[in-house]
Amino acid sequence: MMHHAQIAQRAFNTPLMVDPAKALAFLSGLGPRITGQEISFAGLDWGAAGQGTAVVAGRGSIFGTDLTQRNQQNRTQPFAMIDGIAVIEIAGTLVHRGAWIGQSSGLTSYEGIAAQLQAALADPSVRGIALDIDSFGGEVAGAFDLADRIRAARAQKPVHAFVAEHALSAGYVLASQADRITLPRTGAVGSIGVVALHTDMSGALDQKGIAVTLIHAGAHKIDANPYQPLPEAVHDKMQSQLESVRQLFAQTVAEGRGGRLDAAAALATEAAVFRGADAVAAGLADEVSDPVAAFRTFAAAPRGTTSPSRKRSMMTDKPTDATGPANVLSASSTGGAAPPTNTSEVPAAAGPDASAPNAPAMSADAVRAEAAEVAQVCAQAARLGVTIDAADAVTRGLKPEALRSRVLADLAARSDAAGIVASAPAAAAAAKDSPIIAAAKKAAAASR
Incomplete structure (x- = not known):
């Protein structure tokens, strides 16, 4: 139950940059365990299906010190290395802290990604950075700070994002900071929006004859608590906060995409999801290609070893x-x-x-x-x-x-x-x- 309480704190009454269908799938699977009974969804039309499980992997630090020391002692790298390219995986649900790479947990933490990014920039054998992205999004906390780090990394080494198959919401925040975004024909990007979940347990408590008395100091201390219906004023305040985060989302995307997608155009998508060629046409991505072939071109281009049959090699800093x-x-x-x-x-x-006959090499x-x-x-x-x-x-x-x-x-x-x-x-x-x-x-x- 302690773990359920922690999950509830991270899922309810807080802004999330996650695809709504995934949010509902999460609630369908873990909601009954958290609340002790079946739950219903008000104001949402999507069908909820699937179950979610999460096992927190090894801990890291937002400063990356522990991980860096561990890698130095073991003489290992915290990322896959292919032809001089550091491959950083961004998969599953994105969380601020509590998971390192999380390949088996279904979680990837921003702190873990940041530590890998820092290590890749410091490693002289790394010529470029590939972001291997397949995520429906996750927490707002930490996402924009990591986005700034990825964008800053481009000044030191080329950073390309390869979407296979999803870079939605918080996943797209990170993808948009790369020099270039490649996705397959069925790949999906976008969902530039924010969602918050509020659970109202008052009806269930009434049926069970349970009365909850909240004793508090401070008028807003119990705003959006799950034991009472959500007041309209609190709803409006939460809506305003979500809109502020959406504005920041759009501005961050615009800073990463440059002239390819400005903030107004990002907002105009109204959190829609774009696939394949439609994503390129809308400015959310740069190329439709098999991610494996695109990665090989990216890795080969700096040395000039790309096959001449492949057009428009895109390795650039x-x-x-x-x-x-x-x-x-x-x-x-x-x-x-x-x-x-x-x-x-x-x-x-x-x-x-x-x-020049004596031109230096x-x-x-x-x-x-x-x-x-x-x-x-x-x-x-x-x-x-x-x-x-x-x-x-x-x-x-x-x-x-x-x-x-x-x-x-x-x-x-x-x-x-x-x-x-x-x-x-x-x-x-x-x-x-x-x-x-x-x-x-x-x-x-x-x-x-």
């Missing part, structure tokens, strides 16, 4: 939320004749210093950074209808400047050049006879 032509050309544009129209015709020594970090920039240019170009094989470009050592020039030429040839703004150093911008700009203007004029 920056959010790919810029989709306009100006962003594809954000670096200095190169002058000279219009570049070729496919990567096989772009010389490998397209960079400004690549042809690039460091591993520099190679990875350049590969990430190439992948970003290819992804942005794809949104403009220009397809470039990122893996092939990285393998052949093509420079980002050459790829940007190619995008300019292709767009100009399609008479789309009128909207292109090529940013360049002040001296280059002052030159009026740039062949690329002249060609773009000529193509735009011919299309009128």
